[in-house]
Amino acid sequence: MARPRTVSDDDFVAAAATAAARRGDGSWSLSEVAAEVGVTPAAVVKRFGSKRGLLLAVVTAWVRDLPVYDPASVDDPLGHVRDWVTGWLATTADPGQVVGHLTLLLDEIVDDETRPLLARGREGQAAYLRSALRDAYDRGQLRREPPADTAALWLDLLAGVAVASAIDRTGQAATRALAVIDNDMERWREP
Numbered sequence: 001m002a003r004p005r006t007v008s009d010d011d012f013v014a015a016a017a018t019a020a021a022r023r024g025d026g027s028w029s030l031s032e033v034a035a036e037v038g039v040t041p042a043a044v045v046k047r048f049g050s051k052r053g054l055l056l057a058v059v060t061a062w063v064r065d066l067p068v069y070d071p072a073s074v075d076d077p078l079g080h081v082r083d084w085v086t087g088w089l090a091t092t093a094d095p096g097q098v099v100g101h102l103t104l105l106l107d108e109i110v111d112d113e114t115r116p117l118l119a120r121g122r123e124g125q126a127a128y129l130r131s132a133l134r135d136a137y138d139r140g141q142l143r144r145e146p147p148a149d150t151a152a153l154w155l156d157l158l159a160g161v162a163v164a165s166a167i168d169r170t171g172q173a174a175t176r177a178l179a180v181i182d183n184d185m186e187r188w189r190e191p
Contacts, residue, residue, distance in 0.1 A: 007037045012047065013061045016054050021100035028104075030054065052111065059108050059117045066124040069131035077136035078185055081129065085181055088158055089174040092165040099166045126151040142188040154181060 015036035019028035030051055034041040048054040074080045092098050108114040129151035137145050157177050164173035 007039055007043075009047070009057060010061060011037050012044065012054060013058050016058050017101075017104070020104040021097040023100055023103075028100075055104075055107055055111065056114055056117075058104070059114045059121070063117050063121040063124065066121055067128060068124075069128045069135070071131070071135045074132070074135065076141075077132050077139060078141045081132045081136065081185070082182070084128070084132070085154070085158070085178065089161060089178060092162055092174050093171065095165055095169040098162055102162060102166055122155060125155055129154060137188075142185070143191050144188045146184070146188055150184070154184075157181070 012033060015033045016028070018036055019032040022028075023032075029041075030044045031041045033054065034044045044054065048057055071077070091101070105118075108118055133142070133146045133150060136142050157180060161173045161177045165171065
C-alpha cells in the first residue's frame, strides 16, 4: 500500500475520474478511488474530507489544466481547431465511459460550488476556440470572420454529442457534429 503523502492530489483526481467512468452509474466510491491509488479510504477522507470534496478537486483540476491558445506554438490554426474538436469527440467513442462522465457531470452541476467552476471551464474552452478561430482569420486561413457566438454554439453541439452518444451508442452524433464544424469552417473560407 502506498504512503498517502506520496500520492498527489492529481493522482486522486485521476483515480476519481477513472472510477466514475468505469462505473457509469454515479455509484463510484472513495474506497474505489483509494484502491486505484493504493491507499486506504481513510487517507482519501483525510485529504478531501468527503466524496464532495474530491469532486470539487476534480473540477478545480479540470479548470486549472485547460489549455490557453498560444498562436506562436501553432502553425495551422484551422488544423489545430479540427484536431481539438476531434480529440474532444474521441472522448465520446466509448458509450460506457460517456455515461460515467455524464453521471459525474450531473454530480458537479447540482453542486453550488462546482457549477461556477464548470461555467469558468466552459468559458475557458470558448476562449480557446475563439482565439484559434481569430488566429485563423488573422493569418488569412478564413476569408470571413466566424460569428461571435461560434465557440459557444460549437460547445453546445459537442455537449449534445456526449448525450446522444450515451443514448444511441453508435458514434453517429460525433460524425454529424464534425461534419457541421467542417462545413462551418469551409463556409468561412469562401469569399
